[in-house]
Amino acid sequence: MEMACMHMKMRALALIAAGVAATSAWSADTDIQSPVVAGGSGGFALQRPEIYHAGWVDLNKNGVKDAYEDPAQPVETRVEDLLARLTRAERLGQLEQRPIRNGTDRKDAALIAAGGIGSYLGAAPEAGPRNRLQRLAVEESRLGIPLIFGFDTIHGFRTVFPIPLGLSCAWDSSLVERVHTVAAAESAAAGVDWVFAPMVDIARDPRWGRIAEGAGEDPWLGGQLAAAAVRGFQGTDFGQSGRVAACLKHYVGYGAAEGGRDYNTTEIGLPTLRNIYLPPFKAGVDAGAATLMSGFNCLNGVPASGNRFTLTEVLREQWGFQGFVVSDWNAVKELIDHGYAADRAQAAAFALTAGVDMEMVSNCYRTALPALLDAGKLPGSVLDTAVRRVLRVKITKGLFDQPYTKPAILDQAAATALAREAATRCCVLLKNNANTLPLKNAGTVALIGPMAANRHDLLGCWSGLGREEDAVTLQAGLAAALPGVTLRVVEGCKFEGDDASGLDAAVKVARQADVIVLALGEPASFSGENSFRSELGLTGVQQQLFDRISATGKPVVTVLFSGRPLALPVVLEKSAAVLMAWHPGIQGGPGVADVLTGSVAPSGRLTASFPRSVGQVPVYYNYRATGRPLDDYMDGTRDPLLPFGFGLTYTQFKYGATRLSGDTVKNGVITVATTVANVGKQTGTEVVQLYLHDLACSFGARPVRELKGFQRVTLKPGESQEISFTLTTHDLGCWSAEGKWVIEPGRFEAVIAPDAASGAMVGFTLEP
Numbered sequence: 096m097e098m099a100c101m102h103m104k105m106r107a108l109a110l111i112a113a114g115v116a117a118t119s120a121w122s123a124d125t126d127i128q129s130p131v132v133a134g135g136s137g138g139f140a141l142q143r144p145e146i147y148h149a150g151w152v153d154l155n156k157n158g159v160k161d162a163y164e165d166p167a168q169p170v171e172t173r174v175e176d177l178l179a180r181l182t183r184a185e186r187l188g189q190l191e192q193r194p195i196r197n198g199t200d201r202k203d204a205a206l207i208a209a210g211g212i213g214s215y216l217g218a219a220p221e222a223g224p225r226n227r228l229q230r231l232a233v234e235e236s237r238l239g240i241p242l243i244f245g246f247d248t249i250h251g252f253r254t255v256f257p258i259p260l261g262l263s264c265a266w267d268s269s270l271v272e273r274v275h276t277v278a279a280a281e282s283a284a285a286g287v288d289w290v291f292a293p294m295v296d297i298a299r300d301p302r303w304g305r306i307a308e309g310a311g312e313d314p315w316l317g318g319q320l321a322a323a324a325v326r327g328f329q330g331t332d333f334g335q336s337g338r339v340a341a342c343l344k345h346y347v348g349y350g351a352a353e354g355g356r357d358y359n360t361t362e363i364g365l366p367t368l369r370n371i372y373l374p375p376f377k378a379g380v381d382a383g384a385a386t387l388m389s390g391f392n393c394l395n396g397v398p399a400s401g402n403r404f405t406l407t408e409v410l411r412e413q414w415g416f417q418g419f420v421v422s423d424w425n426a427v428k429e430l431i432d433h434g435y436a437a438d439r440a441q442a443a444a445f446a447l448t449a450g451v452d453m454e455m456v457s458n459c460y461r462t463a464l465p466a467l468l469d470a471g472k473l474p475g476s477v478l479d480t481a482v483r484r485v486l487r488v489k490i491t492k493g494l495f496d497q498p499y500t501k502p503a504i505l506d507q508a509a510a511t512a513l514a515r516e517a518a519t520r521c522c523v524l525l526k527n528n529a530n531t532l533p534l535k536n537a538g539t540v541a542l543i544g545p546m547a548a549n550r551h552d553l554l555g556c557w558s559g560l561g562r563e564e565d566a567v568t569l570q571a572g573l574a575a576a577l578p579g580v581t582l583r584v585v586e587g588c589k590f591e592g593d594d595a596s597g598l599d600a601a602v603k604v605a606r607q608a609d610v611i612v613l614a615l616g617e618p619a620s621f622s623g624e625n626s627f628r629s630e631l632g633l634t635g636v637q638q639q640l641f642d643r644i645s646a647t648g649k650p651v652v653t654v655l656f657s658g659r660p661l662a663l664p665v666v667l668e669k670s671a672a673v674l675m676a677w678h679p680g681i682q683g684g685p686g687v688a689d690v691l692t693g694s695v696a697p698s699g700r701l702t703a704s705f706p707r708s709v710g711q712v713p714v715y716y717n718y719r720a721t722g723r724p725l726d727d728y729m730d731g732t733r734d735p736l737l738p739f740g741f742g743l744t745y746t747q748f749k750y751g752a753t754r755l756s757g758d759t760v761k762n763g764v765i766t767v768a769t770t771v772a773n774v775g776k777q778t779g780t781e782v783v784q785l786y787l788h789d790l791a792c793s794f795g796a797r798p799v800r801e802l803k804g805f806q807r808v809t810l811k812p813g814e815s816q817e818i819s820f821t822l823t824t825h826d827l828g829c830w831s832a833e834g835k836w837v838i839e840p841g842r843f844e845a846v847i848a849p850d851a852a853s854g855a856m857v858g859f860t861l862e863p
């Protein structure tokens with residue numbers, strides 16, 4: 096059933112993508128597309144300029160400025176005025192979200208005009224089709240309530256950036272904010288009011304394909320990057336043009352899917368829910384996110400899309416969230432499939448009363464709630480609360496005052512430059528023996544592997560309206576970056592299948608080269624929604640390819656492209672150098688080439704641990720201690736191959752011992768300091784990380800390490816810098832099972848280190 100949905104969605108996107116106009120400045124017009132002057136500042140010939148309203152729009156066409164139509168009125172006044180005018184059918188209509196299929200779906204026209212649809216998802220590439228639907232709502236319906244259009248702008252819209260997991264490895268909130276600012280502008284110009292992003296699910300299991308869409312395993316870093324993404328999408332006011340409403344998803348615990356199988360059940364104890372899975376959502380809510388999406392997963396026996404505890408007690412009562420919650424695709428109806436609700440009416444009642452305001456696709460609300468309301472089984476006030484929340488966001492978005500998408504000229508060159516910067520910044524150097532990298536005076540370079548000349552898989556799992564032809568391959572990137580070098584390129588094998596017939600030719604090319612760049616990994620389709628794996632190795636016959644090439648004895652630089660951490664101990668051991676590039680987006684080729692050739696030094700750090708084998712999963716740095724020392728497996732070590740926070744660069748850094756300002760917290764603060772020195776021969780950037788350990792916590796045992804801060808430091812060769820972090824008493828707290836931030840006196844330890852597995856902790860006391 097879900098597969099069918101997925102396919103339908105893919106088809107809809109393909110139809111949409113096929114309609115994108117190839118202009119050098121992407122544009123949006125009202126109705127029929129008009130030409131854009133490439134690179135110019137104008138050039139629009141509006142077909143229907145009269146539909147642009149400056150200020151007041153008489154939505155119900157009565158010639159009177161009613162309160163809800165008046166931008167000068169406070170939002171709440173407008174909400175209440177409008178709510179009071181709505182019939183029950185119109186109220187239910189505001190909670191109904193449908194997919195756009197191939198532009199205007201004529202079957203929906205009557206329902207839109209009757210006020211029976213509140214929102215669409217899956218936007219058109221140009222604003223024309225979107226504005227046509229909007230005109231039906233604004234001009235044909237009784238009260239002219241505009242629709243709100245949502246779209247999955249996950250890592251870029253037309254300019255495709257690295258997958259979020261890759262971007263998180265930059266450990267840089269401002270980069271995340273800049274990327275999503277561009278994504279917002281491109282989305283908004285195409286008629287998107289609202290993006291289904293950022294995904295802030297914590298993921299500890301790389302088998303789960305959606306690990307690609309989030310920021311990895313750490314709740315603190317996840318929170319920082321969630322807030323940055325919200326700021327990027329929404330700016331300071333998501334009502335401004337070029338901005339979109341954000342949606343934190345998938346609330347909550349979705350990343351804990353058992354076995355890494357997507358949509359699977361999740362069992363998360365309260366201390367872990369409060370301290371690991373909820374914090375990125377809280378950070379996004381505090382940053383002002385307009386909406387949240389409730390997840391597909393069943394959480395501790397109660398589906399996330401019918402979970403009153405998480406949706407109302409936590410989100411509304413404890414956090415004071417004012418926006419609205421949309422269900423994930425069909426998730427309200429799926430309360431039945433989970434074995435939680437008996438039928439559509441019960442599913443609708445459970446979801447609405449739990450706190451799901453808008454229903455994506457399955458339309459149980461509109462069809463099943465009237466009977467329950469008639470029978471007095473559901474109070475009208477529950478419905479009204481949800482409608483208020485939706486109207487509040489629509490009004491704040493400015494849709495009542497400017498329902499139609501305006502033309503916009505976008506700076507494509509700047510967006511492309513940012514995509515290249517982001518592609519360099521997501522690269523994590525995992526190994527570099529004997530300064531194999533950067534490639535300098537390389538003589539003959541053999542570029543081998545399924546990613547060598549591959550555009551498609553650079554794009555990653557959610558490519559929005561990105562186009563393969565915008566993507567620049569590693570081959571093109573390296574050719575441009577190494578002008579004096581002979582570059583010989585051969586694919587060797589595909590990502591999938593067992594055809595090893597190309598291996599001999601690849602070995603031949605390898606033998607004639609001075610250095611080999613092996614571009615391997617997994618295809619984009621292996622990660623993202625409903626793409627989970629039971630193995631974490633190279634796909635197809637790539638391991639054979641690697642083994643054959645490695646057997647030539649030539650130095651091998653492996654560049655890994657994937658949507659998840661892979662378990663590749665042999666590749667790590669036998670390669671001279673390994674660079675993790677994720678799925679880096681349309682500028683992946685030039686960006687990775689910048690790093691390989693040293694015009695940009697790598698500065699990424701892992702945000703998810705890399706296991707040695709699938710059997711170690713889940714393996715994450717912020718685990719709890721056990722009663723006895725953690726032992727190794729009978730057949731292998733317990734430690735990950737590469738820890739959270741790990742990453743090398745083209746120089747080396749040396750850390751001094753961690754020092755404290757005292758043995759106790761004084762006046763509410765303690766300073767943690769060290770000296771970091773660049774002891775190598777190149778300028779480099781280090782991500783200096785601060786970890787804390789609370790030795791005894793009666794609210795629930797704390798992890799052996801928790802990230803509490805980081806600083807990016809760029810040092811010249813021979814330079815050293817004093818790095819210090821200030822921890823306040825507040826920083827020493829954690830969430831209790833009840834959702835209170837509690838601070839318990841006692842012993843703590845802290846360390847400043849280059850990754851989660853290094854450094855010696857030093858202890859201090861928080862006195863009562």
Ligand code: BGC
Pocket residue numbers: 104216247291344423424624
């Ligand atoms: C996904 C969401 C997405 C939604 C709308 C669902 O299947 O889980 O992440 O936003 O579809 O496309």
